Amino acid sequence: MAITGSYIKVNGIKVYYETNNGPKDKSTIVCLHTAGRECRQYHGMMEIFEEEYNMIAFDMPAHGKSWPLPGNKAINEYRAYGDFVWEFIKAMNIDNPIVIGCSVGGNMVYYIAQHYPVKAIVSMQGSDYTPHIDASMSDLLNHPYCNVQYSHYDFSESLIGRDASAEAKEFILWGVCQEIGITKKGDLGLYNDFDVRDGMKNITCPVLVIRGEDDWAVPEYECRELMERLVGTKKLMWKSVPRKGHFIAVEAPEVVCEVMQEFMADL
Amino acid sequence: MLAMSKASSKGDAKMNEQKMLDKFNKVKELINGREAETFKEKYFARFFTGDITLVFGETPYTLSFHKGTMIDTIKGTPLTGINFGLEGTQAKWDEFFEHRNFQLATSPPHNPNHLGFLGSTLAFRQNNNVIAHLMRIIAKVMAN
Numbered sequence: 001m002a003i004t005g006s007y008i009k010v011n012g013i014k015v016y017y018e019t020n021n022g023p024k025d026k027s028t029i030v031c032l033h034t035a036g037r038e039c040r041q042y043h044g045m046m047e048i049f050e051e052e053y054n055m056i057a058f059d060m061p062a063h064g065k066s067w068p069l070p071g072n073k074a075i076n077e078y079r080a081y082g083d084f085v086w087e088f089i090k091a092m093n094i095d096n097p098i099v100i101g102c103s104v105g106g107n108m109v110y111y112i113a114q115h116y117p118v119k120a121i122v123s124m125q126g127s128d129y130t131p132h133i134d135a136s137m138s139d140l141l142n143h144p145y146c147n148v149q150y151s152h153y154d155f156s157e158s159l160i161g162r163d164a165s166a167e168a169k170e171f172i173l174w175g176v177c178q179e180i181g182i183t184k185k186g187d188l189g190l191y192n193d194f195d196v197r198d199g200m201k202n203i204t205c206p207v208l209v210i211r212g213e214d215d216w217a218v219p220e221y222e223c224r225e226l227m228e229r230l231v232g233t234k235k236l237m238w239k240s241v242p243r244k245g246h247f248i249a250v251e252a253p254e255v256v257c258e259v260m261q262e263f264m265a266d267l
Numbered sequence: 268m269l270a271m272s273k274a275s276s277k278g279d280a281k282m283n284e285q286k287m288l289d290k291f292n293k294v295k296e297l298i299n300g301r302e303a304e305t306f307k308e309k310y311f312a313r314f315f316t317g318d319i320t321l322v323f324g325e326t327p328y329t330l331s332f333h334k335g336t337m338i339d340t341i342k343g344t345p346l347t348g349i350n351f352g353l354e355g356t357q358a359k360w361d362e363f364f365e366h367r368n369f370q371l372a373t374s375p376p377h378n379p380n381h382l383g384f385l386g387s388t389l390a391f392r393q394n395n396n397v398i399a400h401l402m403r404i405i406a407k408v409m410a411n
Contacts, residue, residue, distance in 0.1 A: 151393060153310075
């Protein structure tokens with residue numbers, strides 16, 4: 001295993017990132033994690049791609065091993081989230097990145113492609129409009145009498161696909177146990193406000209849309225609708241993965257890598 | 268004639284109530300039996316003592332628990348008021364019994380036929396695992 005971790009300062013925040021130290025002759029793949037979680041979600045893909053692509057995954061501020069914003073805060077606005085991702089990419093001196101993300105990260109790649117010069121994007125379980133979170137849940141994600149790990153356990157479990165391995169399932173649920181209320185509330189708040197539908201026509205880079213079919217939270221019709229709004233993209237590829245769920249990069253890294261190989265072959 | 272039909276609908280309602288109570292007895296057998304370890308340990312029900320009220324159409328049933336053991340079911344609401352629970356028309360319940368996805372059944376943004384929350388939202392979130400697993404067992408029993 002060639003994965004190593006390190007820190008870099010981005011806008012004054014100590015940000016933790018990992019890389020598979022893959023070959024530098026092709027575009028670097030920058031990976032965005034799901035809400036409340038961190039960059040280890042990409043270990044499976046990093047190992048598969050270590051001889052072929054250089055991958056970098058990082059923990060957003062207040063996630064995993066990255067420091068929070070001043071005042072122990074998390075980013076809670078989607079434009080600020082997307083802009084921070086680009087600041088990280090700039091700080092790392094990555095040109096022409098392929099940006100991939102899952103869930104809130106899968107949303108964020110659309111924002112980034114609308115505003116920054118990326119080579120391509122891959123959206124897993126993402127959408128361009130997600131008013132999905134009920135207020136009865138989001139208000140209590142950071143509450144002194146409500147434990148975020150405990151109250152959110154079944155919700156996360158319900159998103160996992162039927163064919164996820166026991167190891168993948170355990171890692172995903174361990175991720176719930178490590179969540180921070182402030183961070184989760186920030187992520188799901190900005191996820192709920194996320195709406196970049198108007199800018200979808202401005203995306204010109206190649207786009208790969210992947211969806212695990214067992215994910216009830218991001219229905220297939222949303223992916224179909226957003227793809228109809230991608231009228232300017234050079235290339236659009238869609239992959240629906242049966243019996244896998246919301247955490248597809250963890251549940252099926254081999255499937256995601258195979259589809260990405262095909263997608264990236266002629267970029 | 269009117270008196271007879273009233274008597275018969277009263278009789279039907281009684282029969283339905285008895286059927287529901289029988290079903291909840293089956294739920295009790297499962298939750299205290301072969302599901303007990305999963306319920307108490309994986310879904311943390313060992314920390315749960317209290318009542319969960321479920322309203323089917325107009326009819327409420329309250330399930331009482333002590334440290335994750337199901338004690339009793341009554342038709343009606345607790346004298347102390349509803350702690351937390353769910354309500355819906357029979358059609359909404361039937362839909363849930365078919366798909367058995369508790370989180371989908373209780374997510375208004377995803378599901379126009381979602382079940383409604385009763386009582387304390389805080390208690391509902393605090394005990395989300397408990398009610399989620401309980402509801403899956405209820406769905407199995409209701410759908411045979």
